[in-house]
Amino acid sequence: TNLIKTFSGNHSVYAEELHDTFIEKENVWIIDPISNTINFIHGVPFYSIVLSHLYKGEIKFAVIYDPSRKELFTAEKGKGAFLNNKKINVSNNQKNLLILADYHWELDKKKILRVLEVLMEEKNMIRILGSYGLHYAYVACGRADVVISFCNKDTFPEFAGKLLIEEAGGKFTDLKGGVLNTQTRGIIASNSMVYDQIKNLISSVV
Template sequence: MQNEINIPIVLDAVKKIGDIFLKDYKQDPIPQSMEELLKQLEKIDNLCLTSLKQVLSPEFPNIPWLLGDEFDTDSQRDYASQEEYWLCDAMDGAIQYIQHIPGWTINLALIRNGKPLFSVIYDPLSNEMFWAKDGEGAFMNDKPMNVSNKKDLAVMLAVFEYGHQDKSNNHLNEKIGSTVTKLLDNFGIVRNYGPHGLQLAYIGSGRIDLFIQEDLDTYNWIAGLLIAKEAGAEILTTDGKSWKWGSESLLVAGKSITEKYLLIKSKK
């Protein structure tokens, strides 16, 4: 196990890969069939993972790599057996990239003993690098971040997300709909933005006040969770319990805001 992390090298590698994708942004035609869509998604995954491994493996030769497949629900219920590994979400928001719209990032997390030790989210379009190391704070382009301290729900921005698992026989769509209704009834601004990790990083920077999701999406969350936590956010399930790997819902905000939401949820 490699105890020290050369953070500047990791950040530089992620930025270089993100900037390669930025150069090629909007160059491929928007896919018009499932075959074309899957081909472009595979191209993105392969380029991202291969490029990151090529740059970082010489620096961290003993750390294996895992590509986080957000469509593989079962694999997201528990962390991998290795003591330490890189978890690469490749491009979070790849659909936006393919559709020629903003909202895509390069995400990478280092998992140690089943917990994120270090993570980075790079937004090439904004040239913003969000990163955190466990116990050492969260940063955006080297400036420390803190969560929102708003008190009035009327000026808060709440976001909701959903994953890719089958929702045809588990009532998840109804649960998501009920949650969105609560948000609309109580928060001044409600949005669904797209890149899960970036939204969680925005919680850490105070740009978003509350994030909520009613299904399992560990790979999309994990890099952003550490950043939000290190910036002062609570990481909970939607019923107010402490989030752990495999939890099938997520609620992230500053403590006073999660308390307000859970009070709203408790009222029938």
């Protein structure tokens, strides 16, 4: 963050530990130094470093790095998504989906379980791996098909996943198909072929 603040121009940094006042800033850098801290503390090798850059409110660049596997996922607006400099794309799978779920313990657990139940009724496989950054990266490169995320706070850190998945050919919206914003409390991210199917499946319980 200290390096970013030396850049010329109007720059600001947003992180869990450091909230600048940046609404009017041209350049905003959003950083999550460890996604997921609990996995990291317990020695579970599934965590990531997440960074994105917004210019005048538009996501321009995103990085998700997996230190355990030395995998660097990057995306630049209009230029595609990459894993270690090799172009990646979302899957085209339409059945028996691998769905990665993410939630916060403070949220309505009955609602979350009902959403997951609806998805499992269609013979989809649900996994909760712990790092939202890697969840999005895995959908972007086709290792998984869908992410369902339930958020309890602002969604600025999720912006990196949005750019990565959209540049890889996928879709990224709130649970009802709306545009992601800082008040979004739930996210669907998926390959384009199953997006409508997932949104319609959960529409009655969200």
